[in-house]
Amino acid sequence: MKMINISLDCSVSHTDCVLCCRFMEALGPLVGFFTHKRVAPPPPHAYRSVRSMLEAELQRGVVSFDTQTPSGSRTLLRLHRSLLWLQLLLEKLGTEREGRSLGELCRDAYLEVLAPHHPWLVQRAAELVFRAMPDRSAFLQLVCVRTQEEAEPVMRIVVAAIREIHQRTQKELEIRNMLDLP
Template sequence: MGVKSKAAAAILVLLLFLGSLWLHGGLDYHWDSCLKGYNGVNTLHQLYNSSGADGAEGPQVLEGCPGQTFQVSLLLSHLLAAPAYTSDVLLQPYLSSWDELVRFMEALGPMVGLISKEIETKTSIIRQLALLAEESPEAELGPDAQPIKTVSKETGTENKLEESQHSGAYHSVRSMIQVELNRGVVDFHHQTDSGCRTLLRLHRALLWLKLFLEKLAETPVAGRLRSPSELCREAYQNTLANHHTWLVRRAAELAFIAMPERGFFFRLVCVQNQEELSTLLRRVVQAIGEVYDRTQKTLEENGMLDLP
């Protein structure tokens, strides 16, 4: 075997190792009936931009992107459907957001796609837990459980949803945490496959993608746009790298080298230039930020930001 072949084999081994360690875990799933009351396919792509061209807040329609597996319009609709009540996050649209983000990563090529496989195992763990909870209706939310409400985008008022729509133990981040704490399945000292620990891993990865998309939306500095590879590496170093071993960090660096150039991202979301990309990505980042901040606050309130 030549030197180049050995190097290629070594890179492949490292990337496969990255795929297995990136987030930890594995579970196949089939979950269609849990968390009733949300259907992303039926969600209107009437997406809201807080900084429209005229400075006024209002609806803007975002069309689908023909020929692409990843659809930024679906991602936005899932993200906008996730916030509930005053500080909660509904789990089904949250996980559906991750489904679309997985498609986003897979579109970036097989190197980055390996990372997405471990994210899929994390979403499947929570889905499997939700399915098991539905099959065991003895799950209790506890005496402090609150009804879930949503805030109307049009009126700004809260609307209580029908109980049948959001009534499962795993229907939201807060209900999942409450149920798992009540059951004593959250271990603050040892690794487990609890929904809380799994959510924390997804939460950390969401910050990485949020920061990457935020950087990708940046305007040129001194007339130069930095490469997506450089931006993704920088976002990783400021987020997930803090939780990874040296070997995983090195493998991640190799994955980011293979990241497509900026023109690929224009085609991926059907825009013509950096200005249009920036406008679109800012909307995505804003929606991710709302979901991230709510989840961060809930995990922090329950002392779960450092679950092993």
């Protein structure tokens, strides 16, 4: 949990969201399936924040609104959607009592947020992942708690922080009409 909090604190500045991937990576391989982050050489100076990256790519004409072209903006949009999926999952884990499996909660959040953006084959692969999920207690141990009661306050804190990052990124993408990049 300490690693997650440190990563989250390092991800947000007062004026912009920075390094959201670092926070998501701290949550472990569960999130990795949806983020598909590529490792690349350090980006140029213009890529120091979400806002500066979006502006730099728009100015350079890297972003296409009609065809699928590789860009940091497209990758950010996918990470942004994944962050909302994670937020919904953690909200459900923090509020729903025992009974529903982790896989079921993941599936619900996936169907709401990510499935509309994935082709049929990816949706089927995700379904396999949900069936292979560990039980809730194993996931709760990842966030350093033992019981549902201990999880609730931790999840509230983490969800609030994720919501803040998601809202800031949403605003930056909305301003530039980039929420529906191909």
